[in-house]
Amino acid sequence: MVKQVLLGVVLLLSSIVVRAELLIQVTQGVDAPTPVAVVPFGWDGELLSDDIATIVSEDLGRSGFFKMMKRENMLSTPHSKEQIFFRDWRVSGSDYLVVGRLLPAANGQITATVELYDVLKEQLVWSETVNGNSANLRDVAHYISDQIFQQLTGIKGAFSTRVVYVTAEMLGKNNYRYRLQMADSDGARPRTILESKEPILSPTWSKDGSKLAYVSFESTRPSIYVQHLATGQRQRIQSFKGLNGAPAWSPNGDKLALVLSKDGNPEIYVLTLATGQLDRITRHYGIDTEPTWAPDGESLLFTSDRGGMPQIYSLHLPTRDLKRLTFEGRYNSRGRLTQDGRFLTMVHQDSSGFHIAVQDLKTGRLDILTSTGLDESPTIAPNGSIILYATKKGGRGVLAGVSLDGRVRFTMPNTRGDVREPAWSPYLQ
Known part of the structure; x- marks a missing residue:
């Protein structure tokens, strides 16, 4: 299913002044967080302003429900099921794996295809194609985080709020x-x-x-x-x-x-x-x-x-x-x-x-x-x-x-x- 993720025009003021950001620091999570790996998304174009995979990984990690794998510990960087060796991810200790790829589309749009896999069962849990652009990749990332969070916890995500x-x-x-x-x-x-x-x-x-x-x-x-x-x-x-x-x-x-x-x-x-x-x-x-x-x-x-x-x-x-x-x-x-x-x-x-x-x-x-x-x-x-x-x-x-x-x-x-x-x-x- 293709989901249009647009900039929240309703949230933009006529004049916006950027200030210092709040930086979330997780001090306590659940006793046994679920291990999840979010692989860098494939992209062959010019450098983008936001890294969707990083934002998704940080969203899920901040929830306290998940233990996110560091990129330097990943044995490979697959972008689709054909490139996944599930045994490697089981050995790495991941229960779930998120892979994705970005492709340029018409009128300056960017298409993001994302897939969530159960590593132990070697099964696709959820996938979706989301349309965005270079200016609202953070909105796209939060939307993806919401869907993954709901799939894995049964609770509707609130990262896009x-x-x-x-x-x-x-x-x-x-x-x-x-x-x-x-x-x-x-x-x-x-x-x-x-x-x-x-x-x-x-x-x-x-x-x-x-x-x-x-x-x-x-x-x-x-x-x-x-x-x-x-x-x-x-x-x-x-x-x-x-x-x-x-x-x-x-x-x-x-x-x-x-x-x-x-x-x-x-x-x-x-x-x-x-x-x-x-x-x-x-x-x-x-x-x-x-x-x-x-x-x-x-x-x-x-x-x-x-x-x-x-x-x-x-x-x-x-x-x-x-x-x-x-x-x-x-x-x-x-x-x-x-x-x-x-x-x-x-x-x-x-x-x-x-x-x-x-x-x-x-x-x-x-x-x-x-x-x-x-x-x-x-x-x-x-x-x-x-x-x-x-x-x-x-x-x-x-x-x-x-x-x-x-x-x-x-x-x-x-x-x-x-x-x-x-x-x-x-x-x-």
Whole structure:
């Protein structure tokens, strides 16, 4: 099957500023990662800007599920089944083998044919031909990584998604430069969406991946903006006196949940974007904040100290029935749900600090996933496999990741400034 992989025009801004990349460092993987070899793809043309096989190998290796063979240990470099000597790869310890070849096509296109083999069974597991061009080979590579990951794990891959995050760089005393940046899921190809002398907070993706909502202090007080990624066009949505914060898109993209203090106390509101109708959802003297939608769009989860300390609650919108979800520990906040609605990630405090935790809403079990003490802002990959969050390392803000079962961990150090407020994109259209 021929799959057209195009540049994500929806993800390109009218002006793009490239910044320092995040570099993923895997610190812990599964106990017995599957050995996989990705052979350099065959290509007889001029030198290409990106090496597809290298990107695929790095994608799979970063997942923590696979042990990737180094190129210098490969006994041969086959590009098709006819050139494979399976015995050599078994002796080398590989369970699976990826081979491919690139060919020039019409109108400057490049055709990539890739094949995944089970070395022990000497059988083809999956193959596909993908069309791209020299400018989007990284997109082609991430697509191939997604397919291989799904074939070998049964989990839909998320390498083709994006992440946004905020960087804060100190330029001098009381002088910071804040940037809202977007990058590939592996931290590559960073681009600046917004640059400001004032703080930027709470970026969040629309469900189709075409827009971002965020909070900016550029107009002397916190205001909520929506920005279209294809054009860079941005609109200030709410700027009441007091707090305007924590936007969260509804699953169908027609509403934003917000935190406003326009009536004197931080409360949860829902804004219908098409009409501008604003509905107040909570009414309590406590602080209600950090809303997030349930996948079915019928409930809002939020953090509230109405019980004395911050805990996570769920409010069923049609009936306004309220339910407390977290009970273990004195502090639980910033709840986020997996796409199936079963697992709730959060910031959980214990005697050693603030950690990322996950609660199974079906069984009630809470697992603390991280051991660092200043963890915040969890965001979940669209396939539910990895939680990305902000933490501190060497006194600087960095991004880190952990799988829902705690078996895979990585960090994403940045070479410039502090990194915070990550938000993982949905699957992109």
